[in-house]
Amino acid sequence: MVNITEKIKEIEDEMRRTQKNKATEYHLGLLKGKLARLRAQLLEPTPGSSTGGGAGFDVSKSGDARVALVGFPSVGKSTFLSKITKTKSEVAAYSFTTLTAIPGVLEYGGAEIQVLDLPGIIEGAAEGKGRGRQVISAAKTSDLILMILDATKRAEQRALLEAELETVGIRLNREPPNIYLKTKKAGGVKITFQAPPKNLDEKMLFNILREYKMLNCEVLVRDENATVDDFIDVIMKDHRKYIRCLYVYNKIDSVSLDFLDKLAHEPHTCVMSCELDLGVQDVVDQIWQDLRLIRIYTKRRGEDPGFSEALIVRSNSTVEDVCDQIHRSLKEKFKYALVWGASARHIPQRVGLGHAVADEDVISIVTK
Numbered sequence: 001m002v003n004i005t006e007k008i009k010e011i012e013d014e015m016r017r018t019q020k021n022k023a024t025e026y027h028l029g030l031l032k033g034k035l036a037r038l039r040a041q042l043l044e045p046t047p048g049s050s051t052g053g054g055a056g057f058d059v060s061k062s063g064d065a066r067v068a069l070v071g072f073p074s075v076g077k078s079t080f081l082s083k084i085t086k087t088k089s090e091v092a093a094y095s096f097t098t099l100t101a102i103p104g105v106l107e108y109g110g111a112e113i114q115v116l117d118l119p120g121i122i123e124g125a126a127e128g129k130g131r132g133r134q135v136i137s138a139a140k141t142s143d144l145i146l147m148i149l150d151a152t153k154r155a156e157q158r159a160l161l162e163a164e165l166e167t168v169g170i171r172l173n174r175e176p177p178n179i180y181l182k183t184k185k186a187g188g189v190k191i192t193f194q195a196p197p198k199n200l201d202e203k204m205l206f207n208i209l210r211e212y213k214m215l216n217c218e219v220l221v222r223d224e225n226a227t228v229d230d231f232i233d234v235i236m237k238d239h240r241k242y243i244r245c246l247y248v249y250n251k252i253d254s255v256s257l258d259f260l261d262k263l264a265h266e267p268h269t270c271v272m273s274c275e276l277d278l279g280v281q282d283v284v285d286q287i288w289q290d291l292r293l294i295r296i297y298t299k300r301r302g303e304d305p306g307f308s309e310a311l312i313v314r315s316n317s318t319v320e321d322v323c324d325q326i327h328r329s330l331k332e333k334f335k336y337a338l339v340w341g342a343s344a345r346h347i348p349q350r351v352g353l354g355h356a357v358a359d360e361d362v363i364s365i366v367t368k
């Protein structure tokens with residue numbers, strides 16, 4: 001493990017020493033590729049060690065979605081968990097009060113959302129400082145990252161944390177790059193650009209593919225703005241995770257109104273004070289929106305829909321997913337469904353298994 005960390009340092013140093021210009025562009029691209037590979041290795045679990053590698057905390061997933069609370073020490077993660085769930089996680093003024101993952105359940109609109117309170121992380125977490133790697137692994141398994149920030153601390157805290165998550169392959173509030181890559185058994189490398197690329201060229205991609213020993217593959221770059229980093233993300237796609245992130249500034253009781261206003265206008269951002277109970281419910285509402293979960297109410301023929309109990313499915317779900325939520329074998333008996341609500345073109349609309357559902361749809365399933 002030390003060995004890999006040293007190698008990473010060496011490459012990082014070399015990249016810092018190398019001036020950025022046309023002549024060094026290919027070399028830098030190659031170094032980036034090497035770096036991404038080493039970092040992925042660093043996160044592989046090492047056999048025989050219980051703490052090392054990418055092992056997360058031993059908390060099994062439960063409920064309809066998982067939200068991870070990530071932040072520096074003492075920003076108020078445990079205070080927030082204790083406020084929005086029935087779980088009491090220890091709160092104190094000193095750093096590293098929380099030493100492991102503490103799960104709580106947030107009930108919202110009939111859904112159960114698992115919220116994970118995590119130990120604070122510090123700069124260098126991705127390289128294994130503190131419990132950083134475990135925290136980051138837990139964050140990687142979540143559907144939404146809540147980055148809790150202290151409104152009274154320096155502004156760079158957010159960029160520092162983002163960099164730590166970025167280093168281990170988490171991509172916040174971003175879509176996967178629009179690059180198609182398919183490995184083949186033979187035929188060499190074929191690279192096509194849909195439009196003239198602004199930041200890439202064929203030679204650069206060849207070099208990087210060779211570094212990854214990918215000698216037979218087809219590449220189609222659809223995005224003219226794609227970068228070397230995007231290309232590496234596509235190659236390393238098994239190690240990349242695209243997760244939504246909500247930035248939450250806590251302790252706004254201790255900052256000026258002007259500053260508060262500035263923070264509140266940043267994208268994907270909420271502000272709150274757990275101490276004064278300000279904005280906490282807004283954060284909870286935003287969590288629900290960002291999770292993009294869908295509530296489906298079912299209705300039996302001739303009866304009113306059961307609004308007291310919702311079935312929860314993920315965004316982009318279909319009637320088939322709804323059937324699977326109800327019972328594993330239901331879709332074998334499925335004839336058609338009637339849908340009332342936002343996804344229906346007329347009311348009710350008769351649909352098949354492939355119909356995409358929307359939040360608060362009412363569905364009646366008719367079986368054979």
Ligand SMILES: Nc1nc2c(ncn2[C@@H]2O[C@H](COP(=O)(O)OP(=O)(O)OP(=O)(O)O)[C@@H](O)[C@H]2O)c(=O)[nH]1
Nearest residue numbers: 073074075076077078079092096097098120274275
């Ligand atoms: N002024 C102010 N203090 C707060 C607020 N929320 C939490 N605190 C205080 O901040 C300190 C740290 O709170 P914790 O909830 O333990 O923070 P944490 O992020 O869980 O800390 P670690 O587990 O050590 O990483 C405590 O003294 C809290 O009382 C707030 O809204 N305003």
Ligand SMILES: [K+]
Nearest residue numbers: 074092094097
């Ligand atoms: K603390």
Ligand SMILES: [Mg+2]
Nearest residue numbers: 077078097098
């Ligand atoms: Mg804590």
